[in-house]
Amino acid sequence: MVGIESAMMHALTAKPICPSCLFAVATRVFFQSRRQPWTAGCLFSGRAKVSPSRMVLSDRVARAPRQDEESHDYGKPRRKSEGPFGGMNRTFAPVREGAPRQPSHYPRRNDRDQKDKGKTDRRRVKAMKMQSSLTSIPYGERTRTKKSIADTESFSQFHLLPTLKSAISDEVLKGLKDIKPTPIQRLAIPQLLEQKTSRRKEYLLAAETGSGKTLAYLLPAINALKAAEAVDPDISAWRKGYEKQTAAMREPGYEGPQEFDPHPTMARPKVIVLVPTAELVDQVGAVAKSLSHAVKFRACMFSANVSAKVIQSSMYSPRGIDLIVSTPHLLASMADSDPNILSRVSHLIIDEADSLFDRSFSSVTTAVLDRALPSIQQLILCSATIPKRLDNFLLKEFQNMDRITTPNLHAIPRRVQLGVIDVSKDPYRNNKDLACADAIWSIGKDAARFADSRSGEIEIRRIMVFVNEREKTQEVAEYLVSKGIDAVALHRDTEEQRQSEMLESFTSAKPMTAELPEGSSQSVVGRSRRSLPNTKVIVATDLASRGIDTVAVRHVILYDVPHTTIDFIHRLGRAGRMGRRGRGIVLVGKNDRRDIVAEVRESMYMGQALI
Numbered sequence: 320m321v322g323i324e325s326a327m328m329h330a331l332t333a334k335p336i337c338p339s340c341l342f343a344v345a346t347r348v349f350f351q352s353r354r355q356p357w358t359a360g361c362l363f364s365g366r367a368k369v370s371p372s373r374m375v376l377s378d379r380v381a382r383a384p385r386q387d388e389e390s391h392d393y394g395k396p397r398r399k400s401e402g403p404f405g406g407m408n409r410t411f412a413p414v415r416e417g418a419p420r421q422p423s424h425y426p427r428r429n430d431r432d433q434k435d436k437g438k439t440d441r442r443r444v445k446a447m448k449m450q451s452s453l454t455s456i457p458y459g460e461r462t463r464t465k466k467s468i469a470d471t472e473s474f475s476q477f478h479l480l481p482t483l484k485s486a487i488s489d490e491v492l493k494g495l496k497d498i499k500p501t502p503i504q505r506l507a508i509p510q511l512l513e514q515k516t517s518r519r520k521e522y523l524l525a526a527e528t529g530s531g532k533t534l535a536y537l538l539p540a541i542n543a544l545k546a547a548e549a550v551d552p553d554i555s556a557w558r559k560g561y562e563k564q565t566a567a568m569r570e571p572g573y574e575g576p577q578e579f580d581p582h583p584t585m586a587r588p589k590v591i592v593l594v595p596t597a598e599l600v601d602q603v604g605a606v607a608k609s610l611s612h613a614v615k616f617r618a619c620m621f622s623a624n625v626s627a628k629v630i631q632s633s634m635y636s637p638r639g640i641d642l643i644v645s646t647p648h649l650l651a652s653m654a655d656s657d658p659n660i661l662s663r664v665s666h667l668i669i670d671e672a673d674s675l676f677d678r679s680f681s682s683v684t685t686a687v688l689d690r691a692l693p694s695i696q697q698l699i700l701c702s703a704t705i706p707k708r709l710d711n712f713l714l715k716e717f718q719n720m721d722r723i724t725t726p727n728l729h730a731i732p733r734r735v736q737l738g739v740i741d742v743s744k745d746p747y748r749n750n751k752d753l754a755c756a757d758a759i760w761s762i763g764k765d766a767a768r769f770a771d772s773r774s775g776e777i778e779i780r781r782i783m784v785f786v787n788e789r790e791k792t793q794e795v796a797e798y799l800v801s802k803g804i805d806a807v808a809l810h811r812d813t814e815e816q817r818q819s820e821m822l823e824s825f826t827s828a829k830p831m832t833a834e835l836p837e838g839s840s841q842s843v844v845g846r847s848r849r850s851l852p853n854t855k856v857i858v859a860t861d862l863a864s865r866g867i868d869t870v871a872v873r874h875v876i877l878y879d880v881p882h883t884t885i886d887f888i889h890r891l892g893r894a895g896r897m898g899r900r901g902r903g904i905v906l907v908g909k910n911d912r913r914d915i916v917a918e919v920r921e922s923m924y925m926g927q928a929l930i
């Protein structure tokens with residue numbers, strides 16, 4: 320009835336009615352109630368445009384209606400009403416066969432939460448999906464993985480050498496209480512240790528930024544190195560000779576050779592770790608060195624930060640070499656002049672694999688890989704993100720690769736919050752430099768409020784600013800310096816010493832303090848003085864800082880909206896590392912993709928993976 324009434328109202332209001340004719344209304348109502356197309360006008364005033372075919376009587380009246388004709392909704396069969404006693408005296412149960420009915424994807428009526436969720440899900444798909452750059456991992460798989468590692472609580476549960484186990488707490492993670500393996504360590508360490516066959520196997524380790532991937536690949540590789548050394552006949556023969564000669568040299572009147580035979584591993588390393596930058600060589604090399612003190616193996620670092628003389632003498636040291644952490648360029652050029660240096664590599668680890676297999680690095684990375692491939696037992700690729708292009712490359716080149724991924728891969732931890740500054744509004748009027756400086760001043764001033772003026776010291780906040788273009792790093796850093804902020808650009812041309820000093824202060828977990836010259840924290844960070852002593856700032860592109868363990872960083876400013884979700888993950892990943900809290904601030908200008916920022920923010924809030 321409602322349909323008819325409204326159709327009448329429509330008929331009465333939408334078109335002028337011929338006063339002589341109520342029949343037109345009745346006819347219109349009739350046709351509309353039958354869901355027939357209706358053409359406007361009055362039959363009797365000559366304004367009607369009814370198709371002549373409608374006046375032709377059906378020649379099918381005697382036939383039974385087709386199923387789809389039974390319903391007013393074409394194509395949808397009408398449900399047969401069975402009346403109040405329809406359920407009685409049945410001889411079968413009306414139960415659907417097969418899988419239970421899935422819950423509807425659509426929001427239920429009167430359920431506000433469901434409705435909102437539906438809306439946000441649809442919106443999420445809109446902007447991020449358009450530029451989806453990351454491989455998706457089903458949530459079912461993530462849940463299964465989570466369950467599988469729930470029982471691993473300690474490093475003692477892994478079949479690692481006792482010296483390695485104790486080196487974790489005594490050397491690498493010294494000072495930390497209640498040490499537990501992280502999800503990627505729980506997943507990867509047993510799987511890498513359990514490889515029985517000496518035939519080459521390939522692995523991909525993918526886990527969130529700052530989640531301990533370095534130890535996840537180093538511990539099993541060093542374990543394998545020491546296990547192989549224990550059964551190596553060349554090494555045991557050399558050791559016997561060494562012991563014999565040292566004993567002889569202690570005898571009075573010894574006149575034999577003063578030098579030892581070269582170690583069998585001279586210029587023949589077993590474990591190679593490739594990383595994209597010299598800073599990462601130092602960082603990963605430091606972890607390897609600290610393990611080597613306890614476990615006794617020779618680890619060396621090769622990068623632009625190390626002199627050619629030192630590199631040469633380390634590689635060709637008669638005492639041998641076991642593990643090298645290097646940039647691919649350096650190792651590839653060394654292998655060009657002496658291909659044998661890669662002839663006995665058993666473990667090749669390619670850290671930051673998404674960078675090392677992208678256009679700028681892939682030729683040198685594959686040059687090292689190709690030379691080492693014949694002897695490799697484990698090839699381990701490691702990354703915090705699996706971009707689609709890396710995924711495609713891996714599917715093509717390494718079809719049997721084991722992928723070890725953590726339950727939270729591609730999600731930015733909830734403990735990292737993301738704030739947005741609309742730079743198009745007052746007082747910035749699209750001046751991003753000003754907005755950036757202002758944000759840093761606010762962080763500094765906020766920290767100063769908690770300074771204890773009696774101690775005469777104020778804690779220094781370490782802040783990272785990310786830009787999209789390398790050329791912009793210097794420009795922004797200079798502007799910040801002009802606003803009294805201690806800022807440095809992280810790029811090739813920055814003075815090396817200044818760069819490493821700054822980076823060191825960002826990678827040390829120890830709190831840093833500055834002196835309070837006038838006793839009052841408020842006056843020190845007053846704008847009138849034009850200097851902000853309690854902040855240190857690095858301006859970088861994420862490539863320059865990829866993988867750097869900036870444990871001291873709590874604030875990250877995204878000066879430019881990142882081009883992809885991959886960049887969001889790596890940039891925000893410099894804060895909130897290993898369970899710490901962090902804060903991101905994104906500066907959004909008038910030409911920036913606000914929808915993407917909103918969606919990233921929403922995903923972060925909901926703890927979902929970015930796409």
Ligand SMILES: Nc1ncnc2c1ncn2[C@@H]1O[C@H](COP(=O)(O)OP(=O)(O)OP(=O)(O)O)[C@@H](O)[C@H]1O
Pocket residue numbers: 491492495498499500501504526527528529530531532533534702703865866867868870892896897
């Ligand atoms: N089990 C653990 N418990 C506590 N801290 C750990 C543990 N494993 C590693 N760490 C610490 O966590 C920090 C981050 O580790 P690491 O640099 O290996 O992270 P990552 O996953 O490689 O990060 P990125 O993807 O950014 O390179 C380091 O300071 C490291 O000492």
